[in-house]
Amino acid sequence: MMVVMSALMFDILEGCKSSAARIGRVTTPHGAFDTPAFMPVGTQATIKGLMPGMVSDLGSQIILANTYHLMLRPGSPLIESRGGLHKWMRWPGPILTDSGGYQVFSLAHINTISETGVIFSSHIDGARIELTPSRAIQIQNELGGDIIMAFDDCPPAMAGLREQGNQVQSRVSSGPRASTEPVARIQQACQRSVCWLDRCVAAHKRSHDQALFGIIQGGVDLDQRDWCLRQVCSHDLPGFAIGGVSVGEGHEGLKKVVQHVAPKMPQAQPRYLMGVGYERDILVAVRAGIDMFDCVLPTRNGRNACAFTSTGRIKLRNARFSDDPAPLDPTCDCPACGGGYSRSYLRHLFMSGEMLGPILTSAHNIRHFQRFLLDIRYAIAHNAWPLVQQRWPTAFATDIPELSPEVPPDSP
Amino acid sequence: MMVVMSALMFDILEGCKSSAARIGRVTTPHGAFDTPAFMPVGTQATIKGLMPGMVSDLGSQIILANTYHLMLRPGSPLIESRGGLHKWMRWPGPILTDSGGYQVFSLAHINTISETGVIFSSHIDGARIELTPSRAIQIQNELGGDIIMAFDDCPPAMAGLREQGNQVQSRVSSGPRASTEPVARIQQACQRSVCWLDRCVAAHKRSHDQALFGIIQGGVDLDQRDWCLRQVCSHDLPGFAIGGVSVGEGHEGLKKVVQHVAPKMPQAQPRYLMGVGYERDILVAVRAGIDMFDCVLPTRNGRNACAFTSTGRIKLRNARFSDDPAPLDPTCDCPACGGGYSRSYLRHLFMSGEMLGPILTSAHNIRHFQRFLLDIRYAIAHNAWPLVQQRWPTAFATDIPELSPEVPPDSP
Numbered sequence: 001m002m003v004v005m006s007a008l009m010f011d012i013l014e015g016c017k018s019s020a021a022r023i024g025r026v027t028t029p030h031g032a033f034d035t036p037a038f039m040p041v042g043t044q045a046t047i048k049g050l051m052p053g054m055v056s057d058l059g060s061q062i063i064l065a066n067t068y069h070l071m072l073r074p075g076s077p078l079i080e081s082r083g084g085l086h087k088w089m090r091w092p093g094p095i096l097t098d099s100g101g102y103q104v105f106s107l108a109h110i111n112t113i114s115e116t117g118v119i120f121s122s123h124i125d126g127a128r129i130e131l132t133p134s135r136a137i138q139i140q141n142e143l144g145g146d147i148i149m150a151f152d153d154c155p156p157a158m159a160g161l162r163e164q165g166n167q168v169q170s171r172v173s174s175g176p177r178a179s180t181e182p183v184a185r186i187q188q189a190c191q192r193s194v195c196w197l198d199r200c201v202a203a204h205k206r207s208h209d210q211a212l213f214g215i216i217q218g219g220v221d222l223d224q225r226d227w228c229l230r231q232v233c234s235h236d237l238p239g240f241a242i243g244g245v246s247v248g249e250g251h252e253g254l255k256k257v258v259q260h261v262a263p264k265m266p267q268a269q270p271r272y273l274m275g276v277g278y279e280r281d282i283l284v285a286v287r288a289g290i291d292m293f294d295c296v297l298p299t300r301n302g303r304n305a306c307a308f309t310s311t312g313r314i315k316l317r318n319a320r321f322s323d324d325p326a327p328l329d330p331t332c333d334c335p336a337c338g339g340g341y342s343r344s345y346l347r348h349l350f351m352s353g354e355m356l357g358p359i360l361t362s363a364h365n366i367r368h369f370q371r372f373l374l375d376i377r378y379a380i381a382h383n384a385w386p387l388v389q390q391r392w393p394t395a396f397a398t399d400i401p402e403l404s405p406e407v408p409p410d411s412p
Numbered sequence: 413m414m415v416v417m418s419a420l421m422f423d424i425l426e427g428c429k430s431s432a433a434r435i436g437r438v439t440t441p442h443g444a445f446d447t448p449a450f451m452p453v454g455t456q457a458t459i460k461g462l463m464p465g466m467v468s469d470l471g472s473q474i475i476l477a478n479t480y481h482l483m484l485r486p487g488s489p490l491i492e493s494r495g496g497l498h499k500w501m502r503w504p505g506p507i508l509t510d511s512g513g514y515q516v517f518s519l520a521h522i523n524t525i526s527e528t529g530v531i532f533s534s535h536i537d538g539a540r541i542e543l544t545p546s547r548a549i550q551i552q553n554e555l556g557g558d559i560i561m562a563f564d565d566c567p568p569a570m571a572g573l574r575e576q577g578n579q580v581q582s583r584v585s586s587g588p589r590a591s592t593e594p595v596a597r598i599q600q601a602c603q604r605s606v607c608w609l610d611r612c613v614a615a616h617k618r619s620h621d622q623a624l625f626g627i628i629q630g631g632v633d634l635d636q637r638d639w640c641l642r643q644v645c646s647h648d649l650p651g652f653a654i655g656g657v658s659v660g661e662g663h664e665g666l667k668k669v670v671q672h673v674a675p676k677m678p679q680a681q682p683r684y685l686m687g688v689g690y691e692r693d694i695l696v697a698v699r700a701g702i703d704m705f706d707c708v709l710p711t712r713n714g715r716n717a718c719a720f721t722s723t724g725r726i727k728l729r730n731a732r733f734s735d736d737p738a739p740l741d742p743t744c745d746c747p748a749c750g751g752g753y754s755r756s757y758l759r760h761l762f763m764s765g766e767m768l769g770p771i772l773t774s775a776h777n778i779r780h781f782q783r784f785l786l787d788i789r790y791a792i793a794h795n796a797w798p799l800v801q802q803r804w805p806t807a808f809a810t811d812i813p814e815l816s817p818e819v820p821p822d823s824p
Contacts, residue, residue, distance in 0.1 A: 045760065049767040074760045078735055089759050113698065306662055323490055335463065345500050348457070348486045355461040 007146065008211035008238040010270050013065070017383040020263055020289035021376075026062075026270055028094040028146035029209045033061035035270060035291035038282070038369045038377055039095045039096060040298060044069050045089040047366075048299050050360040058334065059370030059404055060147075060362060062094040067139055068103030071283045072122050072129070076142035085143030095143035096294070099136045099200075099215075102243070102275070105154040113153070115192065134197040134203035141206045150200040152193035152215045154244055155185050186219040189244070193217045194231040199247075201235060211238040213272060219244055220253045222260050229256075229264055240265050241272035244289075255284050262288040279372055279395035283388070286376055298369055302362030307348040309368070312394050314343075316361065321347040331391070335365035336360040418763040419624035420559065420650040421684050424787055432675055432701035433788075438474075438682055440506040440558035441621045442498055445473035445705035447682060448788055450694070450781045451508060451711060453647050457491070457501040460711045461771040462778075464503045470746065470775060471782030474558075476706045480515030484541070488554035496556030501683045508706070509557035511548045511612075511627075514655070514687070517566040525565070545608040546615035553618045562612040564655055566607040567597050591693040598631040601656070605629045606643040613647060625652040625684060631656055632665045634672050641676055651682045654702075656686040659714050667696050674700040683761040691720075691807035692786055695800070698788055710781055714774030717762040718806065721780070723805050725754075728773065743803070747777035748772040 007029040017024065024035040040047050040055060043066040047055045055063065065085060070076060082088045084093055092097035104110065108129075110119035117132030167337070187210045197214050204212050214232040218225035233240055242261055244255050260272060262285065265271045272292035273285045282293055301308070305316040311330040326346050327337035336346070341360055349357030372392055389396050421439040428434065436447040437703075452459050452467060455478040459467045467475065477497060480487060494500045497507055516522065520532035529544030548563035566658035609626050616624050624645040645652055654673055657666050670685060674697065677683045684704035685697045695703055713720070717728040721741040726733070734757050739749035748758070753772055761769030784804055791800045801808050 042765045045757075045767055046766050046768045049771070051751070051768065053751075053773070069764075073764060074734065076757075078756070080753065081735060082737060082756055087752075088754070090752055212610075316642075322486065323493060325494060339463070339465075340499075340502055342494065342500070344459075344490070344494055345502075351823065352456045352485060354456055354458050355770065356458045357460070358767065359771075361464070369553075 006207050006238070007210075008210045008270075010239075012268075014381045018385065019287035021286045021380045022291070022293060022376050023380045025135075026291075028062075028097065028211070030146050030302065031061070031192065033094055034377060036060055036282075036286045036380075037292050038373045039064045039231070039294040039365050041294055041296045042089070042091075043068070043296075044073070045085060045213045047362075049158060049304065049355065049362050052089065053140045054363060055091070055366065056093065058367045059374065060366060062096060063091060064096045064098065065089075065143070065145065066100070066103060067097050067136065067287075068096075068100035068107065068142065071100060071131075071139050071144060071207055072124050072127075074266075076139040080142040080144065084142075086144065094147070095145040096147040096292075097140050097143050097149065098274075099140065099149040099151040100131055101136070101152045104153045107166050113151070117151075117193065117196075122196060128224070128334055133199035137200050138205075139206070141210065144206075145210065147211045147213060147239065148204075148215050149241065150193070150197045152196065152217055153189040154247075155189040155217070155219060158379065180287065183219075185215070186221055186224055189219075190224050190228040190231075193243075194228060197232060197235065199238075209282070213237060213239040213270075214243050215241045215243040215274070216265075217244045218257075218261075220249050220257055222257070225257060225261050226264070229261060229340045233266055237269070239270040239272060241274050241292075243274045246275040246277055246295075251278075251281060251284075254281055258290065259288045260381040262290055265289070270391050278368075279392055280370070281396065282369075282372070283376070283392075283395040286380070293373075294368075298365030299362045301407065303358040303367045305347075305361065307346075307368075308365050310392055310394070316343060316347045317349050318347075318365045328361070328364050329368070332364060332367060332371065334364045336364040392393060417683070418619050418623075418650070420682075421622050422651075422680065424680075424801045425792045428699070428792045431699035434701065434703070435789050435792045436508075436682070436703060438703075440623070442475075442507065442558050443473070443505045445506055446789060448694075448698045448785055448792075449474055449704050451476045451704065451706040452778050452781075452786045453478070453706055453708045454501070455708075456504075456664070457480055457497060457698065459774075459778075460646065460715065461767065462667045464501065465776060466747070467778065468502070468505065470779045471786065472778060475503060475510060476510065477555070477557065478506045478512070478515060479509050479548065479555065480512035480519065482509075482555060483512060483543075483551050484536050484539075488551040492554040492556065492573065494807050496554075498556065506559070507557040508559040508598075508704075509552050509555050509561065510686075511552065512543055513548070513561075513564045513765060514566045516543055527607065527716045529563075529608075538561065545611035549612050549615040549624070550617075556618075557622065559623045559625060559651065560616075561653065562605070562609045562624065562626050564608065564629055565601040566656060566659075567601040567629070567631060595631075595633060598633055598636055599630070601631075602629045602636050604638040605655075606640060609644060613649075619803040625626065625651040625653050625655045625682075625685070626648060627655040628673060628677075629656045630660050630673075634668055634669070637669060637673050637674070638787040641673060643686075645678055651679070651684060652677050653684040653686050653704075657684045657685065658693075658707075663690075663693060663696075666693055670697045670702065672788075674702055677701070691738065691804055694781075694784070695788070695804075695807040698792070709779075710777030711774045714777045715770040717759075717773065719758075719773050719780075720777050720808070722804055728759045728762050728769070730759075740773070740776050741780070744777045744779060744783065748776040750803075 012024040014023045039062050041064045055139040103349045105122045110120045111118040133151040140148035177293045214237045216228045216232050270291045277398045307328045323340045379385050426438045451474050519535045521534045524531040531542045545563040552560035604714045626649045628640045628644050630640045680709045682703040685702045719740045733755040737754045791797050
């Protein structure tokens with residue numbers, strides 16, 4: 001099956017025999033990527049600590065950059081004048097930019113939210129800035145990513161959850177700030193995001209080479225999700241995303257939303273679950289039919305001496321690693337593990353504040369997720385889920401304590 | 413001409429027609445390196461921000477690691493138990509370790525200096541530690557470097573200079589702490605270093621695979637230098653070094669010392685000028701017959717947004733680079749310049765606090781010095797000094813203002 005879009009082609013190559021998972025290939029003006037895909041996050045136009053060639057060698061075929069950060073510094077006109085994001089940051093492959101919505105609601109000091117957009121103060125220098133749907137698209141047009149995202153209203157992390165009595169867990173990101181606002185805030189966010197989507201579509205000047213994805217909001221309220229889904233997916237867009245997750249709803253909340261929403265999303269377009277996540281989150285989502293993921297976990301944890309392994313996470317500052325000759329993960333082929341770097345040496349780098357610790361551990365963690373996705377794509381094609389379970393037990397664990405975030409959310 | 417030593421072989425391959433410069437090849441148990449050689453500094457068993465493969469790709473054939481830092485953290489027994497420095501840090505080529513003397517006198521809080529050695533407090537945790545000649549050699553035996561250095565008494569930066577009325581300039585490193593002590597301190601340091609050398613030789617347990625170099629002290633006092641030279645070079649050692657430079661004596665002071673001392677050093681052994689330096693310092697020293705150099709400049713400056721170019725240094729935080737599409741140096745083939753990274757992008761990385769800025773600029777700066785040494789070796793073989801002058805004008809400039817150090821001396 002082939003769907004030709006103006007800026008994006010999505011070929012679904014194979015479906016899973018035992019779930020809604022599918023493998024596919026997305027083709028953009030800057031090359032193709034296999035789905036389900038994991039996108040490392042390069043917030044400020046760099047995957048922290050890694051040269052683009054290494055990011056690619058680790059198995060990454062597409063990366064994400066953050067509109068919010070780049071609009072504040074150095075500004076999208078400068079990047080456009082230098083030939084766009086790909087050329088400027090020396091990443092020749094596909095790039096997805098988010099719209100800035102999530103960061104405005106999580107990082108900035110918001111002065112006003114209205115139907116028009118958001119007025120906020122920059123987290124860098126306090127400058128007063130307005131971001132509207134059309135402005136968010138204009139900036140993304142200037143940045144030049146292959147996939148761009150609609151500007152949405154991202155409700156605070158706890159909105160809606162309190163009233164439903166869900167237990168809020170500490171997750172990947174502290175996300176948009178907690179709030180005592182009611183479920184009505186979720187409804188408002190849905191309505192506003194749907195209204196803003198029309199303006200995004202109208203403002204988009206590069207639909208010939210940039211694919212605009214719509215975003216479905218709705219928190220953990222499935223009725224709201226259904227309403228938003230219908231509205232957003234009524235647009236003829238090259239892809240759709242589930243937003244408003246990874247903001248405190250926990251694995252069970254995420255599972256509920258994704259299993260409810262993903263199967264109802266258009267079949268022929270790529271489905272993107274924003275900001276997710278841990279292995280078990282990705283596994284559940286893939287089996288529900290999600291095609292694309294992004295997450296700061298590999299690099300953020302990597303900078304903080306936390307390494308992912310096939311049997312769980314390890315914190316390298318722990319004294320027990322001081323003379324441990326083993327690699328981070330004996331099953332891994334990354335530059336750290338394949339290069340013969342021991343946990344002993346990596347611990348020394350972190351204890352000494354040396355850059356090479358974050359560099360090697362970030363590289364390892366990205367490779368960890370790319371290997372996981374490789375095995376998932378193999379499992380979809382060959383219905384080989386027992387193999388995934390054998391190799392990635394943590395993705396099937398039901399009771400994994402979340403590590404609390406160690407760095408502020410502006411540090412992917 | 414070939415001199416076979418127990419742990420080190422030095423072949424002088426060609427002499428310069430117009431100076432005392434020579435090109436040679438030093439062979440160690442972990443491979444060979446061409447001389448004149450530039451050694452990047454990996455203080456804490458890592459060239460800051462760079463994987464060993466890249467350091468090697470930049471043209472580095474030998475690196476330096478600091479005994480003082482590694483004895484404090486993680487300790488030499490741990491490194492020995494993990495198979496030694498080469499295996500632990502994944503640098504398969506030659507390594508030189510210093511003795512710790514310079515750092516004890518520049519970084520630590522010294523409690524006592526006596527004929528026995530030095531008692532000091534660690535700059536990391538204040539722990540009270542004794543370092544003696546035999547202990548310094550024992551630690552270096554445990555670390556396992558191919559070339560190890562005698563433990564010497566490093567007089568404070570200003571000692572001796574004041575009385576001679578020399579103008580003290582701010583140089584590469586703030587070096588051992590300033591002092592009001594007289595020229596007698598230099599004499600004492602010379603006598604002590606000579607006395608300690610005997611103990612170093614006696615303590616050395618791995619002369620079969622580690623080459624111990626003696627160090628000539630003496631500040632800018634040429635009589636002291638002569639005396640120390642005679643004493644140190646009376647030992648049958650595989651190599652000799654000039655120490656106590658780059659501590660505030662300035663280019664003219666350095667030139668005076670090196671031009672006086674180098675020609676009197678043994679011809680058949682490699683001559684190492686410790687902690688030097690800028691291009692013009694290296695050029696003068698090579699032409700006086702020096703074979704080996706180490707310096708923190710490429711990485712320390714690289715981390716601080718200062719890039720070396722063939723026409724001078726540039727500070728990347730300067731606003732004029734914000735939209736500059738040029739590479740750091742159009743004549744350079746490093747991963748930053750050859751990889752198409754613009755000054756505009758590099759400036760953005762530094763302004764945003766991104767690791768990739770220091771990484772790329774450090775790589776560039778190391779390549780800058782390795783390319784300079786490549787051209788110098790070519791010039792020696794072909795008496796092609798006009799070529800060096802044409803390509804590296806800063807090495808011939810007589811009036812270059814020194815950039816003040818931007819980071820403390822424990823941050824190479």
